[in-house]
Amino acid sequence: MTTSDPLHILRDRFGFPAFRTGQRELVDAALAGRDALGVLPTGGGKSLCFQVPCIALPGLTVVVSPLISLMADQLRRAREAGIQAQAIHSGLPPAQRDQVGRAAAAGEVELLLVAPERLLAPSFEPLIPLLHVSLLVIDEAHCISCWGHDFRPAYRELGRIRHRLGAPVQALTATATPKVRAEIEEILGFRRPVRFVGSFDRENLLWAVRPARSPAERNQVLYDLVHRAPGARLIYAATRKRVERIRASMARRGLRTEAYHAGLPEGERTRVQAFFMEARRPLVVATNAFGMGIDRADVRLVVHDQLSGSLEDYYQEAGRAGRDGEAALCVALRGPGDGGIHRAFLDRTHPPIRSPGELVRLWRSGDLGSRLERRHAQLAKLRAVDRYAGTKGCRRRVLLGWFGERRSGPCEGCDRCRGWPGVLGAIGSR
DNA sequence: CGCCTTGTACCTAGGTACAAGGCGGTGCCCTAGT
Numbered sequence: 001m002t003t004s005d006p007l008h009i010l011r012d013r014f015g016f017p018a019f020r021t022g023q024r025e026l027v028d029a030a031l032a033g034r035d036a037l038g039v040l041p042t043g044g045g046k047s048l049c050f051q052v053p054c055i056a057l058p059g060l061t062v063v064v065s066p067l068i069s070l071m072a073d074q075l076r077r078a079r080e081a082g083i084q085a086q087a088i089h090s091g092l093p094p095a096q097r098d099q100v101g102r103a104a105a106a107g108e109v110e111l112l113l114v115a116p117e118r119l120l121a122p123s124f125e126p127l128i129p130l131l132h133v134s135l136l137v138i139d140e141a142h143c144i145s146c147w148g149h150d151f152r153p154a155y156r157e158l159g160r161i162r163h164r165l166g167a168p169v170q171a172l173t174a175t176a177t178p179k180v181r182a183e184i185e186e187i188l189g190f191r192r193p194v195r196f197v198g199s200f201d202r203e204n205l206l207w208a209v210r211p212a213r214s215p216a217e218r219n220q221v222l223y224d225l226v227h228r229a230p231g232a233r234l235i236y237a238a239t240r241k242r243v244e245r246i247r248a249s250m251a252r253r254g255l256r257t258e259a260y261h262a263g264l265p266e267g268e269r270t271r272v273q274a275f276f277m278e279a280r281r282p283l284v285v286a287t288n289a290f291g292m293g294i295d296r297a298d299v300r301l302v303v304h305d306q307l308s309g310s311l312e313d314y315y316q317e318a319g320r321a322g323r324d325g326e327a328a329l330c331v332a333l334r335g336p337g338d339g340g341i342h343r344a345f346l347d348r349t350h351p352p353i354r355s356p357g358e359l360v361r362l363w364r365s366g367d368l369g370s371r372l373e374r375r376h377a378q379l380a381k382l383r384a385v386d387r388y389a390g391t392k393g394c395r396r397r398v399l400l401g402w403f404g405e406r407r408s409g410p411c412e413g414c415d416r417c418r419g420w421p422g423v424l425g426a427i428g429s430r
Numbered sequence: 431c432g433c434c435t436t437g438t439a440c441c442t443a444g445g446t447a448c449a450a451g452g453c454g455g456t457g458c459c460c461t462a463g464t
Contacts, residue, residue, distance in 0.1 A: 067457070090459060117458045151456065239454055241433080262456065288456055309455085340431025341454060348454090 004056040006031065010048070013055060013081050020045050022196040027052045029194035030135050030170055036194040037141070037185060038172045043323050044198055046172045047077055050137040053170075054083060054111050059134035060104060061111045062165065064119065064158065066143050070293045071113040074139070078111050087113035088124075097123075105130035116154035119161045133167040140292070141171035142312065144187050145180040149374055150349040159189045175200075175316045178404040179377070200315070200403045204322045205330055206423040207395040208415035209388075212333040215242075218305055219249040221333060226283055227255055228429040229329070231300030232276065235285040236317050238306045238341050246285045246305060260286035281430070291317060297324035300427050304332040307389055309342035310381035311402045314388070327426045334389050342382055350375040391416065 006027050010016050019027070022040050029036035030053035040046050054061035065071045071087040078085035086100045086109050103109050105127060118124055138144070138158060148155035162169050171184050185193060210225075212218040226233050237243045240261040250257040258272045276282045277296055284290065288308070302321045308314040314332070322328025352375065353359050362368040388398045395414035397407050410417035413426075 094460095115458050121459065123460085147456080152458065154458075239433090241454080292456095313456095337431050342431095344431065344453080345455065 004031075006052050006056060009052050009055050014048065014051075016048075019048075022198055023049055023052075025194060025196045026170060026172075030168065031056060033168045034192065034194050035169045035185075035188070035190040036171070036196070037181060037190070038170065038195075039176050039181065039197040040172065040174060041198050041200065041202065042174045042319055044174070046139070046174070047074065049172060050135060050170055051078060051081055051083060051111075053135055054078075055081075057134040059107075059132040060109060061135045061137060062119075062131070062133050062167070063111060063113045063137040063139055064116050065113055065139045066115065066147075066152070067292055068115070070139070071115075073293050074113055083110050084108065085111040085113070088118060089113075089115060101127050107132065116152065116158055116161075120154050120157055128164055131165070133165040136162050136165055136167045136169045138169060138171040138184075138188065141173040141184050142176050142180055144171075145176070145183045146310075146312065148187065156187060159187050162188060174319075175312050175403075177312065177402060180312070200400055200405055201396070201407070202319070202322065203413065204325050204327050205319070206327060206413050206418075206426050207318075207399065208329065208331045208420060208423050209334050209395070210331055210420070212335045214335070215245070218333050218335065219246065222246060222303060222305065223250060223253050223255070225301065225303055225331060226250065227253070229301040230428055230430045231281065231298040231328075232279075232296050233281070233283045233301045234276075234290075234299060234303070234320060235283070236290075236302070236304045236308070237285060237287060240287060242305060243285050243287055250283065250285070255283055257283045257285055260284055260290045262287065262289040288313065288317065291320055294320065295323070296320075298326070299323065299328060300326075301329050301331070306338055306341070307332045307334070307385050309345065309385070311384050311388060311399060312381070314385065315399065315403075327428075329423060329427045332389065338389070339382055339386060342385075346375070346378050346382070350378050 010019060022038060023045055026036050026038045026049040030050065038049055050061055050063065063074060065074060068089045068091050071089060075085050075087050086103065088097050088100050104112050144155045144158065169188050171188060210221055212221045222235060235246060237246055240263050243259050243261050247257045247259040258275050260269060260272045272284060273294065276284045276294065299321045302318045308317060318330035321330055362371055384402050388395060391398050394411050394417050396411040400407050412418050415423050
C-alpha cells in the first residue's frame with residue numbers, strides 16, 4: 001500500500017522516527033504548492049525536505065545543483081531511498097542524456113538533477129513543455145547571490161525558468177544572511193513564501209585569529225597548529241600558488257600533505273578527495289575549490305592562511321570542522337596586506353566606474369543603481385571580514401551577528417572570550 | 431595588495447639590478463575543427 005502521508009514516508013522509506021526542526025515546515029510547504037526558503041545548518045537534513053515531497057507528489061521534482069559531484073551525491077542518496085532519480089550533465093554520454101530526457105518526459109523519472117546552465121541550454125528547451133514538474137528545488141541557493149552576478153549568470157535566470165516550469169520552488173542553503181535571503185526570494189519571484197531559518201550557532205566550534213607577518217612565519221604557525229591537531233585537518237589558502245607553497249613547506253617539515261585546487265587534473269582531484277575522506281588523519285591544503293560535498297565528520301581543525309572574501313564564505317569553509325559535534329577549531333591567520341587579493345578580485349568582478357562616459361552609459365541604461373549597489377555590497381562583505389579579524393570582543397558574536405543572529409555574554413568558545421591557550425587546548429592534541 | 435614575469439639599461443657580452451605591468455579564486459556548458 002502506498003501513502004502520501006509525509007510521516008509515513010519518513011518512517012517507511014528513510015527509517016527516521018520524526019522530522020527534525022524545519023523539515024516538516026518545508027515538506028508541508030512543498031505539498032501545499034507554496035514557495036519556501038529553508039536555511040538549515042550543515043548536517044540539518046536538507047535532502048529530506050525535497051525527497052519526501054518527491055515521493056508524496058505525482059510528477060517530477062527538479063533539483064538544481066551547482067556541481068556535478070553534488071549531483072552524484074544526491075543521486076546516490078535518492079536511489080538509496082528507492083526514488084527513481086536521474087541526472088543530466090555534461091559528464092554523461094550524449095546518448096544517455098537523451099535517454100534520461102525521454103524517460104523524464106514519459107513520466108518515468110521522479111527526481112531529476114541538473115545544473116542551472118542546463119535549464120537554459122538550447123538542448124533542454126524542447127524538453128520543458130513535456131515535463132510535469134511538481135517541485136523545483138534550488139540546492140545551495142546562496143549561489144544565486146554569491147555567483148549570479150558574474151561567475152555563473154545562469155543563477156540569475158532561475159526566476160524566469162521557474163515560471164516556465166510552472167512549479168513551486170524550494171530554495172535550500174546552509175549559509176545566508178538576511179540580505180542574501182531577500183535576494184534569493186526576489187530573484188526566484190517568491191510570493192507569500194514559507195520561511196524556515198535555523199540557528200547558525202554551532203557550540204562545538206571554537207573560533208580564533210592568530211597573527212603572522214610573512215609567508216615564512218605563516219608557514220611556521222600553520223605547521224605548529226597542524227602537526228599537533230588530532231583528526232582530519234584542512235588548510236585554506238587564497239591562491240593556487242600559495243597552496244603549492246604551503247604543501248611544499250609542510251612536506252619539508254615531514255608532514256604528508258596533499259594539495260587541491262581547480263588547476264589540478266580531474267584524477268588528481270578525485271584522489272585527494274578520497275585521501276581526505278579515508279586517511280586516518282589527513283592533511284589537505286586547498287583553495288576554495290575544495291569542500292562542497294565533502295562530508296567528513298571528524299575534521300578537528302580548519303586553518304585559513306588568509307581569511308575569505310566574505311563571512312559567508314568563511315563560515316561555509318570553516319564550518320566543515322566538527323560535523324561530529326565534538327570540539328573543533330577554526331583558526332584564521334592575519335597579517336599585513338590581508339584582504340588585498342579579495343579587493344583585487346572585487347575590482348574584476350564588480351569593477352568601479354572608470355570614466356564619465358561609462359557613468360552616462362550606465363545611467364541611460366538604468367543599470368547604474370544596481371551596479372553601484374552590488375559593488376557596495378561586496379565592499380561591505382570585505383569590511384565585515386576585517387571586523388571579524390580585528391574585533392576586541394567576542395568573535396562568535398560578530399560572526400552570528402552577520403547572519404542576523406543576536407547573542408549576548410561571553411561564548412567560552414573563541415580566543416577573545418576564552419583566551420588562545422583555552423581554545424587550542426579544547427581540541428586536545430595527538 | 432603582493433607576486434612573478436618581462437623588459438630595459440648598463441656597456442661592450444652576458445650577467446645584474448631594478449622598473450613596469452599583469453595576474454591572482456570558484457564551474458557549468460558543448461561549438462567547431464583536429
